[in-house]
Amino acid sequence: MSAVATRSIAERLSSAGTANALELRGVTKLFGALAALTDISLSVSPGERRAVLGSNGAGKTTLFNCITGDFLPTSGTIRLFGEDVTRFPAHERIRRGLRRTYQISQLFPGLSVLDNVYLACCGVSRSRFSFIRPRRDDALLATAEQLTEAVHLRDVRDIKVAVLSYGQQRQLEIALALAGAPRFVLFDEPAAGLSPTERRELVEILTNLPGHMGFIIIEHDMDVALRVAERVTMMHNGRIFKEGLPEEIEADPEVQALYLGGGHA
Ligand SMILES: Nc1ncnc2c1ncn2[C@@H]1O[C@H](COP(=O)(O)OP(=O)(O)OP(=O)(O)O)[C@@H](O)[C@H]1O
Numbered sequence: 001m002s003a004v005a006t007r008s009i010a011e012r013l014s015s016a017g018t019a020n021a022l023e024l025r026g027v028t029k030l031f032g033a034l035a036a037l038t039d040i041s042l043s044v045s046p047g048e049r050r051a052v053l054g055s056n057g058a059g060k061t062t063l064f065n066c067i068t069g070d071f072l073p074t075s076g077t078i079r080l081f082g083e084d085v086t087r088f089p090a091h092e093r094i095r096r097g098l099r100r101t102y103q104i105s106q107l108f109p110g111l112s113v114l115d116n117v118y119l120a121c122c123g124v125s126r127s128r129f130s131f132i133r134p135r136r137d138d139a140l141l142a143t144a145e146q147l148t149e150a151v152h153l154r155d156v157r158d159i160k161v162a163v164l165s166y167g168q169q170r171q172l173e174i175a176l177a178l179a180g181a182p183r184f185v186l187f188d189e190p191a192a193g194l195s196p197t198e199r200r201e202l203v204e205i206l207t208n209l210p211g212h213m214g215f216i217i218i219e220h221d222m223d224v225a226l227r228v229a230e231r232v233t234m235m236h237n238g239r240i241f242k243e244g245l246p247e248e249i250e251a252d253p254e255v256q257a258l259y260l261g262g263g264h265a
Pocket residue numbers: 031034035036054055056057058059060061062063
Protein backbone atom coordinates (compact mmCIF):
# COMPACT_ATOMS: atom_id res chain seq x y z
CA MET A 1 0.00 0.00 0.00
CA SER A 2 1.32 3.43 -0.90
CA ALA A 3 2.31 5.96 1.72
CA VAL A 4 -0.48 8.26 0.50
CA ALA A 5 -3.13 5.55 0.88
CA THR A 6 -1.84 4.57 4.33
CA ARG A 7 -1.86 8.16 5.45
CA SER A 8 -5.38 8.81 4.19
CA ILE A 9 -6.72 5.77 6.08
CA ALA A 10 -4.88 6.89 9.23
CA GLU A 11 -6.25 10.38 8.83
CA ARG A 12 -9.78 9.11 8.48
CA LEU A 13 -9.42 6.83 11.52
CA SER A 14 -7.94 9.56 13.67
CA SER A 15 -10.74 11.94 12.76
CA ALA A 16 -13.54 9.39 13.34
CA GLY A 17 -15.76 10.42 16.23
CA THR A 18 -13.89 13.63 16.93
CA ALA A 19 -14.39 15.36 13.59
CA ASN A 20 -15.97 18.75 13.30
CA ALA A 21 -19.33 18.92 11.55
CA LEU A 22 -17.76 21.43 9.23
CA GLU A 23 -14.20 22.51 8.71
CA LEU A 24 -13.00 25.02 6.13
CA ARG A 25 -9.29 25.67 5.61
CA GLY A 26 -8.04 28.57 3.51
CA VAL A 27 -11.14 28.76 1.30
CA THR A 28 -10.92 31.42 -1.39
CA LYS A 29 -13.50 32.06 -4.10
CA LEU A 30 -12.74 34.36 -7.00
CA PHE A 31 -15.25 35.62 -9.56
CA GLY A 32 -12.85 36.95 -12.18
CA ALA A 33 -10.96 39.72 -10.42
CA LEU A 34 -13.42 39.86 -7.51
CA ALA A 35 -12.45 37.95 -4.35
CA ALA A 36 -15.85 37.02 -2.87
CA LEU A 37 -14.06 34.90 -0.22
CA THR A 38 -10.43 35.22 0.88
CA ASP A 39 -8.68 32.57 2.98
CA ILE A 40 -11.68 31.52 5.07
CA SER A 41 -10.94 29.08 7.89
CA LEU A 42 -13.89 28.03 10.00
CA SER A 43 -14.66 25.10 12.33
CA VAL A 44 -18.12 24.19 13.56
CA SER A 45 -18.57 21.32 16.06
CA PRO A 46 -21.29 18.67 15.71
CA GLY A 47 -24.57 20.06 17.06
CA GLU A 48 -23.18 23.60 17.25
CA ARG A 49 -25.34 26.57 16.27
CA ARG A 50 -23.40 29.30 14.53
CA ALA A 51 -24.46 32.71 13.22
CA VAL A 52 -22.65 34.37 10.33
CA LEU A 53 -23.13 38.13 10.26
CA GLY A 54 -21.88 40.73 7.82
CA SER A 55 -23.00 43.54 5.59
CA ASN A 56 -24.34 43.13 2.02
CA GLY A 57 -21.76 41.58 -0.28
CA ALA A 58 -19.60 40.33 2.63
CA GLY A 59 -19.55 36.85 1.04
CA LYS A 60 -22.01 35.02 3.28
CA THR A 61 -24.09 33.37 0.56
CA THR A 62 -20.94 32.57 -1.43
CA LEU A 63 -19.64 30.80 1.67
CA PHE A 64 -22.85 28.70 1.75
CA ASN A 65 -22.56 27.99 -1.98
CA CYS A 66 -19.02 26.64 -1.49
CA ILE A 67 -20.09 24.51 1.49
CA THR A 68 -23.05 23.00 -0.41
CA GLY A 69 -21.12 22.38 -3.63
CA ASP A 70 -23.09 24.89 -5.70
CA PHE A 71 -19.75 26.65 -6.26
CA LEU A 72 -16.30 25.09 -6.40
CA PRO A 73 -13.85 27.12 -4.30
CA THR A 74 -10.88 28.54 -6.17
CA SER A 75 -8.61 27.14 -3.44
CA GLY A 76 -8.84 25.67 0.05
CA THR A 77 -10.51 22.58 1.53
CA ILE A 78 -13.94 21.82 2.97
CA ARG A 79 -14.53 18.90 5.32
CA LEU A 80 -17.92 17.62 6.35
CA PHE A 81 -17.90 15.36 9.42
CA GLY A 82 -14.21 14.71 8.82
CA GLU A 83 -14.51 13.86 5.14
CA ASP A 84 -12.92 16.04 2.46
CA VAL A 85 -15.89 17.03 0.27
CA THR A 86 -14.20 19.96 -1.53
CA ARG A 87 -14.68 18.38 -4.95
CA PHE A 88 -17.92 16.51 -4.22
CA PRO A 89 -21.06 17.46 -6.17
CA ALA A 90 -23.95 18.93 -4.18
CA HIS A 91 -26.00 15.70 -4.10
CA GLU A 92 -23.12 13.80 -2.46
CA ARG A 93 -23.08 16.38 0.34
CA ILE A 94 -26.86 16.09 0.71
CA ARG A 95 -26.40 12.31 1.04
CA ARG A 96 -24.02 13.02 3.92
CA GLY A 97 -26.65 15.01 5.81
CA LEU A 98 -26.13 18.59 4.61
CA ARG A 99 -29.14 20.80 3.77
CA ARG A 100 -29.73 24.48 3.04
CA THR A 101 -32.42 27.08 2.60
CA TYR A 102 -32.17 29.83 -0.01
CA GLN A 103 -32.57 33.60 0.16
CA ILE A 104 -35.20 33.23 -2.58
CA SER A 105 -38.24 31.02 -2.18
CA GLN A 106 -38.15 27.49 -3.65
CA LEU A 107 -41.72 26.34 -2.94
CA PHE A 108 -44.52 24.82 -5.09
CA PRO A 109 -47.18 27.55 -4.68
CA GLY A 110 -50.06 25.51 -6.20
CA LEU A 111 -49.67 22.62 -3.73
CA SER A 112 -50.70 22.41 -0.10
CA VAL A 113 -48.28 22.91 2.77
CA LEU A 114 -48.30 19.21 3.62
CA ASP A 115 -47.79 18.20 -0.04
CA ASN A 116 -44.74 20.45 -0.26
CA VAL A 117 -43.22 18.83 2.82
CA TYR A 118 -44.23 15.35 1.68
CA LEU A 119 -42.55 15.86 -1.71
CA ALA A 120 -39.39 17.07 0.03
CA CYS A 121 -39.43 13.90 2.16
CA CYS A 122 -39.90 11.77 -1.00
CA GLY A 123 -37.06 13.65 -2.67
CA VAL A 124 -34.53 12.57 -0.07
CA SER A 125 -35.90 9.08 0.62
CA ARG A 126 -34.32 5.93 -0.83
CA SER A 127 -37.17 5.34 -3.28
CA ARG A 128 -37.02 8.87 -4.64
CA PHE A 129 -36.84 7.78 -8.28
CA SER A 130 -40.28 6.12 -8.29
CA PHE A 131 -41.92 9.49 -8.65
CA ILE A 132 -45.31 8.17 -9.80
CA ARG A 133 -46.59 6.34 -6.78
CA PRO A 134 -49.72 4.19 -6.67
CA ARG A 135 -50.40 5.45 -3.16
CA ARG A 136 -48.85 7.56 -0.44
CA ASP A 137 -46.04 6.20 1.67
CA ASP A 138 -47.47 6.26 5.20
CA ALA A 139 -44.10 6.55 6.97
CA LEU A 140 -43.06 9.51 4.83
CA LEU A 141 -46.46 11.12 5.33
CA ALA A 142 -46.11 10.77 9.10
CA THR A 143 -42.67 12.38 8.91
CA ALA A 144 -44.09 15.20 6.76
CA GLU A 145 -46.81 15.77 9.36
CA GLN A 146 -44.22 15.94 12.17
CA LEU A 147 -42.11 18.43 10.23
CA THR A 148 -45.17 20.56 9.45
CA GLU A 149 -45.87 20.66 13.18
CA ALA A 150 -42.23 21.43 14.06
CA VAL A 151 -42.41 24.63 11.99
CA HIS A 152 -45.77 25.63 13.53
CA LEU A 153 -47.83 25.09 10.36
CA ARG A 154 -50.16 22.28 11.48
CA ASP A 155 -53.26 24.49 11.33
CA VAL A 156 -52.62 25.46 7.71
CA ARG A 157 -51.27 22.14 6.46
CA ASP A 158 -54.05 21.64 3.86
CA ILE A 159 -53.90 25.20 2.54
CA LYS A 160 -52.24 26.08 -0.78
CA VAL A 161 -48.81 27.62 -0.32
CA ALA A 162 -49.76 30.55 -2.59
CA VAL A 163 -52.16 31.92 0.03
CA LEU A 164 -49.83 31.57 3.03
CA SER A 165 -48.39 34.70 4.59
CA TYR A 166 -44.78 35.49 3.72
CA GLY A 167 -43.68 34.47 7.21
CA GLN A 168 -45.46 31.12 6.93
CA GLN A 169 -43.74 30.49 3.60
CA ARG A 170 -40.37 31.02 5.26
CA GLN A 171 -41.37 28.59 8.01
CA LEU A 172 -42.30 26.05 5.34
CA GLU A 173 -38.87 26.44 3.74
CA ILE A 174 -37.34 25.40 7.04
CA ALA A 175 -39.51 22.24 7.06
CA LEU A 176 -38.28 21.41 3.55
CA ALA A 177 -34.66 21.77 4.66
CA LEU A 178 -35.34 19.40 7.57
CA ALA A 179 -36.64 16.58 5.34
CA GLY A 180 -34.49 13.47 5.59
CA ALA A 181 -33.23 14.22 9.12
CA PRO A 182 -30.14 16.26 8.20
CA ARG A 183 -27.09 16.48 10.44
CA PHE A 184 -26.20 20.02 9.45
CA VAL A 185 -28.31 22.82 7.97
CA LEU A 186 -27.42 26.17 6.39
CA PHE A 187 -30.12 28.83 6.79
CA ASP A 188 -29.71 31.85 4.50
CA GLU A 189 -31.44 34.85 6.10
CA PRO A 190 -34.61 33.05 7.25
CA ALA A 191 -35.74 36.18 9.13
CA ALA A 192 -35.54 38.52 6.11
CA GLY A 193 -38.81 40.39 5.67
CA LEU A 194 -40.47 38.90 8.77
CA SER A 195 -42.56 40.93 11.23
CA PRO A 196 -41.43 41.08 14.89
CA THR A 197 -44.03 38.41 15.81
CA GLU A 198 -42.87 36.16 12.96
CA ARG A 199 -39.26 36.65 14.07
CA ARG A 200 -40.12 35.46 17.57
CA GLU A 201 -41.79 32.40 16.08
CA LEU A 202 -38.70 31.72 13.94
CA VAL A 203 -36.43 31.94 16.98
CA GLU A 204 -38.67 29.42 18.77
CA ILE A 205 -38.64 27.02 15.80
CA LEU A 206 -34.84 27.16 15.47
CA THR A 207 -34.29 26.88 19.22
CA ASN A 208 -36.43 23.73 19.35
CA LEU A 209 -34.61 21.85 16.59
CA PRO A 210 -33.13 18.51 17.74
CA GLY A 211 -29.94 19.06 19.76
CA HIS A 212 -27.73 16.94 17.49
CA MET A 213 -28.66 19.05 14.45
CA GLY A 214 -26.05 21.76 14.00
CA PHE A 215 -26.61 24.76 11.80
CA ILE A 216 -25.24 28.01 10.46
CA ILE A 217 -27.66 30.89 10.18
CA ILE A 218 -26.87 33.91 8.03
CA GLU A 219 -28.62 36.83 9.58
CA HIS A 220 -28.82 40.59 9.31
CA ASP A 221 -30.94 40.83 12.43
CA MET A 222 -28.49 40.80 15.36
CA ASP A 223 -31.30 40.03 17.80
CA VAL A 224 -32.30 36.83 16.03
CA ALA A 225 -28.69 35.74 15.49
CA LEU A 226 -27.63 36.37 19.06
CA ARG A 227 -30.63 34.50 20.46
CA VAL A 228 -30.27 31.31 18.40
CA ALA A 229 -26.48 31.00 18.06
CA GLU A 230 -23.83 29.70 20.46
CA ARG A 231 -21.02 31.36 18.52
CA VAL A 232 -20.92 34.19 16.02
CA THR A 233 -18.64 34.69 13.02
CA MET A 234 -18.42 38.18 11.54
CA MET A 235 -17.52 38.60 7.86
CA HIS A 236 -16.46 41.69 5.96
CA ASN A 237 -15.27 42.01 2.36
CA GLY A 238 -14.95 38.24 1.93
CA ARG A 239 -12.92 37.70 5.10
CA ILE A 240 -13.64 36.59 8.65
CA PHE A 241 -12.68 39.44 10.89
CA LYS A 242 -14.07 38.35 14.24
CA GLU A 243 -15.43 35.26 15.98
CA GLY A 244 -16.71 34.76 19.51
CA LEU A 245 -19.58 34.23 21.90
CA PRO A 246 -22.72 36.25 21.13
CA GLU A 247 -22.17 38.55 24.12
CA GLU A 248 -18.53 39.17 23.12
CA ILE A 249 -19.54 40.05 19.56
CA GLU A 250 -22.38 42.27 20.72
CA ALA A 251 -20.08 44.22 23.05
CA ASP A 252 -17.20 44.52 20.57
CA PRO A 253 -16.62 48.17 19.59
CA GLU A 254 -15.15 47.24 16.19
CA VAL A 255 -18.20 45.13 15.36
CA GLN A 256 -20.51 47.89 16.50
CA ALA A 257 -18.72 50.48 14.41
CA LEU A 258 -18.71 48.31 11.31
CA TYR A 259 -22.11 46.76 11.67
CA LEU A 260 -24.09 49.73 12.83
CA GLY A 261 -21.96 52.02 10.70
CA GLY A 262 -23.48 50.74 7.59
CA GLY A 263 -23.85 48.83 4.47
CA HIS A 264 -26.55 46.39 5.46
CA ALA A 265 -30.24 46.57 4.72
N1 LIG B 1 -22.24 34.10 -9.16
C1 LIG B 1 -21.56 35.23 -8.96
N2 LIG B 1 -20.84 35.82 -9.96
C2 LIG B 1 -20.13 36.95 -9.76
N3 LIG B 1 -20.06 37.59 -8.58
C3 LIG B 1 -20.76 37.07 -7.55
C4 LIG B 1 -21.56 35.88 -7.68
N4 LIG B 1 -22.13 35.60 -6.48
C5 LIG B 1 -21.73 36.57 -5.65
N5 LIG B 1 -20.92 37.45 -6.28
C6 LIG B 1 -20.29 38.62 -5.68
O1 LIG B 1 -19.57 38.17 -4.55
C7 LIG B 1 -19.68 39.11 -3.47
C8 LIG B 1 -20.28 38.41 -2.26
O2 LIG B 1 -21.65 38.12 -2.55
P1 LIG B 1 -22.57 37.29 -1.56
O3 LIG B 1 -23.87 37.07 -2.27
O4 LIG B 1 -21.84 36.10 -1.09
O5 LIG B 1 -22.75 38.31 -0.36
P2 LIG B 1 -23.71 38.22 0.92
O6 LIG B 1 -22.83 38.45 2.11
O7 LIG B 1 -24.52 36.99 0.88
O8 LIG B 1 -24.61 39.52 0.69
P3 LIG B 1 -26.17 39.79 1.06
O9 LIG B 1 -26.20 40.17 2.50
O10 LIG B 1 -26.54 40.92 0.16
O11 LIG B 1 -26.96 38.55 0.74
C9 LIG B 1 -20.52 40.25 -4.00
O12 LIG B 1 -19.65 41.27 -4.45
C10 LIG B 1 -21.28 39.64 -5.14
O13 LIG B 1 -21.63 40.60 -6.11
